[in-house]
Amino acid sequence: MQAAEKAPATAVKADPVLLRVKNAYKHFPISGFGGLAVRAVDGVDLEIRRGETLGLVGESGCGKSTLARLITALLPVTAGKVVFDGQDITTLKGRRLRRIRRKMQMIFQDPFASLDPRMTVGDILQEPLDNFSIGSVRDRRRRVQELLRLVGLNPNFTNRYPHEFSGGQRQRIGIARALAVNPSFIVCDEAVSALDVSIQAQIINLLQDLQNEFQLTYLFIAHDLAVVRHLSDRIAVMYLGKVVETAGRNDIYERPQHPYTKALLSSIPVPDPAVERERAPIALKGEIPSPVNPPSGCRFHPRCPIARAPGVCSEQEPPLEPHGARDQVAACHFAGQF
Amino acid sequence: MGQILLQVDDLHTQFFTSRGVVRAVDGVSLHIDAGETLGIVGESGCGKTITALSILRLVPDPGRITAGKIMFRGRDVTKFDDDEIRDFRGNDVAMIFQDPMTSLNPVTKVGFQIEEAMTAHNRFSASLARTRVVELLKRVRVPAAESRVKDYPHQFSGGMRQRAMIAMGLANEPSLLIADEPTTALDVTVQAQIIQLMKQLNRELGTAMMLITHNMALVASLCQRVVVMYAGRIVEEGPVEQIFKSPQHPYTWSLLRSVPRVDEARKDRLVSIHGLPPDLTNPPPGCKFHPRCPFVIDRCKIDEPGLSEVAANQVARCWVLMRNVKDEDVAAAKASALSLDAAKKLKAEAPPEVGTVAGG
Numbered sequence A: 001m002q003a004a005e006k007a008p009a010t011a012v013k014a015d016p017v018l019l020r021v022k023n024a025y026k027h028f029p030i031s032g033f034g035g036l037a038v039r040a041v042d043g044v045d046l047e048i049r050r051g052e053t054l055g056l057v058g059e060s061g062c063g064k065s066t067l068a069r070l071i072t073a074l075l076p077v078t079a080g081k082v083v084f085d086g087q088d089i090t091t092l093k094g095r096r097l098r099r100i101r102r103k104m105q106m107i108f109q110d111p112f113a114s115l116d117p118r119m120t121v122g123d124i125l126q127e128p129l130d131n132f133s134i135g136s137v138r139d140r141r142r143r144v145q146e147l148l149r150l151v152g153l154n155p156n157f158t159n160r161y162p163h164e165f166s167g168g169q170r171q172r173i174g175i176a177r178a179l180a181v182n183p184s185f186i187v188c189d190e191a192v193s194a195l196d197v198s199i200q201a202q203i204i205n206l207l208q209d210l211q212n213e214f215q216l217t218y219l220f221i222a223h224d225l226a227v228v229r230h231l232s233d234r235i236a237v238m239y240l241g242k243v244v245e246t247a248g249r250n251d252i253y254e255r256p257q258h259p260y261t262k263a264l265l266s267s268i269p270v271p272d273p274a275v276e277r278e279r280a281p282i283a284l285k286g287e288i289p290s291p292v293n294p295p296s297g298c299r300f301h302p303r304c305p306i307a308r309a310p311g312v313c314s315e316q317e318p319p320l321e322p323h324g325a326r327d328q329v330a331a332c333h334f335a336g337q338f
Numbered sequence B: 001m002g003q004i005l006l007q008v009d010d011l012h013t014q015f016f017t018s019r020g021v022v023r024a025v026d027g028v029s030l031h032i033d034a035g036e037t038l039g040i041v042g043e044s045g046c047g048k049t050i051t052a053l054s055i056l057r058l059v060p061d062p063g064r065i066t067a068g069k070i071m072f073r074g075r076d077v078t079k080f081d082d083d084e085i086r087d088f089r090g091n092d093v094a095m096i097f098q099d100p101m102t103s104l105n106p107v108t109k110v111g112f113q114i115e116e117a118m119t120a121h122n123r124f125s126a127s128l129a130r131t132r133v134v135e136l137l138k139r140v141r142v143p144a145a146e147s148r149v150k151d152y153p154h155q156f157s158g159g160m161r162q163r164a165m166i167a168m169g170l171a172n173e174p175s176l177l178i179a180d181e182p183t184t185a186l187d188v189t190v191q192a193q194i195i196q197l198m199k200q201l202n203r204e205l206g207t208a209m210m211l212i213t214h215n216m217a218l219v220a221s222l223c224q225r226v227v228v229m230y231a232g233r234i235v236e237e238g239p240v241e242q243i244f245k246s247p248q249h250p251y252t253w254s255l256l257r258s259v260p261r262v263d264e265a266r267k268d269r270l271v272s273i274h275g276l277p278p279d280l281t282n283p284p285p286g287c288k289f290h291p292r293c294p295f296v297i298d299r300c301k302i303d304e305p306g307l308s309e310v311a312a313n314q315v316a317r318c319w320v321l322m323r324n325v326k327d328e329d330v331a332a333a334k335a336s337a338l339s340l341d342a343a344k345k346l347k348a349e350a351p352p353e354v355g356t357v358a359g360g
């Protein structure tokens, strides 16, 4: 059985893209407001390549977590496709969906909220193995201990409860749990954001080493763009439910093509007083509009420093097209023209 | 430098809990000059907030200042009576917190709250206070200030609430503004606006600022001088430029090397500090950092170093100092927790690609 299952997997490996999001939408209807909806994800196209880390950034409420939940099939799409390893997972059900889910795991921001406080660490790590009936009971116990060791925790901690661990240790338990079922793809949603910087560095180094060791593919979501640049191969920027730019980690910083990307990057302070003396953040006017009723045309136009109004910006939605470097796309009528 | 505004001398603040005495602030001495911007950095729990609350004499129960002096313009705050301390908090020093909702009253209009802050301290007459509210909101760049004075706090965005807090803090023209993680809960674009605003206020009004943060980049952006705290103590202090260029305490060095920079391509692994900050009811003997320090020597485990001058205007509390550390020890500080041995075993017995799934 193992061999029979492995054959097609190798065949698909020719495709460098592990996951494709095609024109995906997620609208949350607002009850009592006939027809109105929060357009959390509003037409997203995205590719994640095998073995890479794709960083996903954008301000609070722009739809990052919702997109992550669509990608991992934790939420049904309103429209569009999510193709993982050649299969459209939006139409999968039951056993076939579970089979795919095993390959995609998630690590969350608050390691405490995501670990059941009444379960021991051993039970927490064994649960996914039980769910997928992996190995014998003895195998599972041993695997749990190896997983603890893997992330630098004492394998004899299996009888302890989450509250007996520090934030960084709990996050390592969360990582061990995600790795239990041998996934190929891991979504980290603000996985290091709640940690103190020194602990954050531990987790970042661990994530990098695990990726090398197990050939993992990551979707790394964080609001800290410095951490995202450090960990990612490519970075996608979201604004109000849409991806507005995607590029390699250095290109996006050195030559952003979308004015929102440029403004976002310019607003991040760096730990260097000499640089800080010169840095001039680009101030955006106004505030992020409501995702219930996004602006017409380019949804960034009311805040855009280079919008040409009245005209094309407020009337036509710019498509996500190649601009700038190789492998860089941006959704702007005047990309790079600042 | 200018005239000393605030001088904290050997401050001790302790919490008397059932677990024992928490030495939250354990012999802190620092000063801030008029018009100066001072950063206080360190991991959570190292005593930053309690230092600030001690200065305002707002330490919560079961905590108490047990020793030390807090001199403000030559008068000892720890000896103030109730009237004096109220006057001090309202007129001389203002504090803004991480979550503005904890300090804004949700059922009172924003404008009225700012007005009350002024009339309560008899600094301005009622009519003058009313006209100043709009002026203050404009100064902190709340758009359409004239109409927004009538809004309730929930009608403001997170960034606007933080700006309203700052407006309230500035209402009585204090000479010192203490900001405790003022931007931590905000998006980066909003954070940039608040930092810009604080810089401007410091420049235009000469308000001295004490910025408490775990974010080294904010310190680089806003502060002239920085104090690094660990386990209730100051471990290093000096001018920002110098500390960032040449940190001498291993803890400062680790904090600076543990964060990546957005303006640089990835060069190196991050430095991570193993272990956890100590339990402040029972701190380790010797150097408080020694159980986590990659450069520890025998002496560190017994003797605690004092703060001594390591360069002009720079002091550090360390027997070794970064300039004496060997390269291979620096490399070791970048190791990860990953067990390669466990990884090998897990790979060898990796469960089949697709398991036999029960049910479904």
Ligand SMILES: Nc1ncnc2c1ncn2[C@@H]1O[C@H](COP(=O)(O)OP(=O)(O)OP(=O)(O)O)[C@@H](O)[C@H]1O
Binding pocket: A028, A038, A039, A040, A058, A059, A060, A061, A062, A063, A064, A065, A066, A067, A223, A291
């Ligand atoms: N279950 C839901 N019902 C209604 N609206 C929702 C739901 N989940 C998310 N939203 C809305 O969808 C939008 C996108 O939310 P999402 O959580 O994806 O943002 P995010 O980019 O992850 O933000 P953050 O950086 O704060 O985590 C927001 O306006 C949010 O309020």
Ligand SMILES: Nc1ncnc2c1ncn2[C@@H]1O[C@H](COP(=O)(O)OP(=O)(O)O)[C@@H](O)[C@H]1O
Binding pocket: B015, B017, B022, B023, B024, B025, B042, B043, B044, B045, B046, B047, B048, B049, B050, B051, B060, B061, B062, B063, B280
């Ligand atoms: N109300 C309290 N009761 C007991 N201990 C407290 C209380 N408040 C703070 N502490 C302790 O005082 C120490 C310093 O806390 P704090 O100043 O808030 O740290 P920081 O602001 O640097 O994160 C910590 O060990 C903390 O647990």
Ligand code: SF4
Binding pocket: A258, A259, A260, A298, A299, A300, A301, A302, A304, A305, A306, A307, A308, A313, A318, A331, A332, A333, A334, A335
């Ligand atoms: S399309 Fe127009 S409004 Fe939108 S980002 Fe480009 S220039 Fe700005």
Ligand code: SF4
Binding pocket: B249, B250, B251, B287, B288, B289, B290, B291, B293, B294, B295, B296, B297, B300, B305, B317, B318, B319, B320, B321
């Ligand atoms: S005194 Fe010793 S343990 Fe403490 S910081 Fe210096 S080298 Fe490290």
Ligand SMILES: [Mg+2]
Binding pocket: A064, A065, A066, A189
């Ligand atoms: Mg989110």
Ligand SMILES: [Mg+2]
Binding pocket: B045, B048, B049, B050, B180
């Ligand atoms: Mg604090």
